[in-house]
Amino acid sequence: MEQCPVCFSQQGELFTTVVDRVLPRPGESWEIQRCQDCGFGWTTPVLSEEKIKQYYPSTYHGDTVQTIEAFLSGELQQSRSWKGEKEKVDLVQQFVDKGRILDVGCADGKFLWALDPEKWDRTGVEFAEQTVRLVNEKIPDLTLIEGDLFSDKLPENSFDVITFWHVLEHLPQPRAVLERTHKLLRPGGWLFISLPNFDSLQARLFQRHWYAFDDVPRHLYHFAPRPLALLLKEYGLKVCKHMFFSPRVNFHCLKYSLINWSEAHFGSRFPYYMFKPLLMVFPLLERVSGRWGMLTTISRRDD
Template sequence: MSKEKTQLYIKDHSVSGEMFQLKENEKYGFLETFPQPKTNQLSEYYKTEDYISHTDAKRNWFEKAYHLVRRFSLKQKLKLINGFKTETKTLLDVGCGTGDFLKTAKDNNWIVSGIEPNAEARTIANQKTENAVFDIEQLNNFESNSFDVITLWHVLEHLPDLEYQISILKKLLKPKGRLVVAVPNYKSFDANYYNQFWAAYDVPRHLWHFDQNSISKLFASIDMEIEQLKPMLFDAFYVSLLSEQYKSGRKNIFKGFYNGLRSNLNASRTSEYSSLIYVLKNS
């Protein structure tokens, strides 16, 4: 990791306008947001109506497009977990937002549970899942070896006390169970193109910033290996559109879409997509 990348300064464009620094973690190689808000202060940085995963709002074309893409993504996510051979089809979705993935899985015969710290999003999710969604404290109350599949869709980067959290997730997985982790990839074309304006840095809500090597090292520490690697193609467009707004101060739809397309085309050769899904198998 170059010194320039390690010393990158990023602005919180969504809420506070504060500046944060990215520093390389010597043990695993991912980038850390510095300074990190204290755990009891983190919720303050989520207080914006623009945080789409905590609402079902469709106020403008951007949110309408987001929900349209989400419907397609839900089918892809379901197809992924349905491809795992499981006996009981037990699923835990950590950071489930408003519960659409859990509802999709439940409607397809999965026994679902969810974790969502945001109270408003959790209320919406519980209306869709017959009260199967809990606050973060519930993670410590589930029995060991409870789940065939645990999913974290753009959630790992938000979790404080990272090593402790992944050890809990491993404990909750059944032997040979799968952990599915989707995170942004700071080695992608769009990350390098937009640099400090890359929307997927999303400081300080994103505490950690991963690439393939750092994910591999992190989960090797709990004896889990990457079984599959899959792209999230729509993320390049979504992130590039936001990044373009952060960089220029206005929504440049055509340029954002063009750079999202460039990112995916580049990744078709390098496998460095804007966001990646890691399927990790338990021992």
């Protein structure tokens, strides 16, 4: 019986078995365990931090040079992906409109680029060395640090806002990460976490075909509102709001879950087009139940 990493219950159960759709390897599969008590999920077998790096292809974050050129030319600002970054900015600024901000696992830093440099002192941490170097060379008034949240270049009690945009589920030590986050935030500082909702209708309906599972084994953990709130409280972070943010991202996840299901059961995408009207109806069920595919939790340092 598997022990839950959050509540330490021995009531772990097999939720489903999945394959890596980003970097598939023949004969390799992964089990998703679920705690029957708190609803937390985790991927097994558990990989070492060194081993998991082998599952990140060099193209995982896209072409950084191309993205920087598009930003500097203004082309990026007209794109759909930029709209997503502005949605995040608007969300943060509903709660705090200026200060020092840290984006954890920032990739090429697009979210930080979208923030007004007159209002924000912008810092990101990212493990991809080449990405960090290129961004620091090309983008002014922005600091990217190679490494992770535990870098000694990040002073404690210094950030007004810390963000994890679909990053926490990738990190091997969520307890240590949240403890460190508390230390880096100023008293009353804000924490924004977005990730797939393991308690969603999408996860329950699509099971192994759920789009969020495409990124296993890079998704080490699978969060839902209750276990995430338990962890945050344990490390002095008070939940202010659970939001089911960004209908656009939720719709994207629903669409590709349906495509995964169609290809697995029928060998083609054709049935997806037959069931496509469900993409219009299903969000209504999610709204009524409150169990959207994506979760954003907003919390504060509580001391």
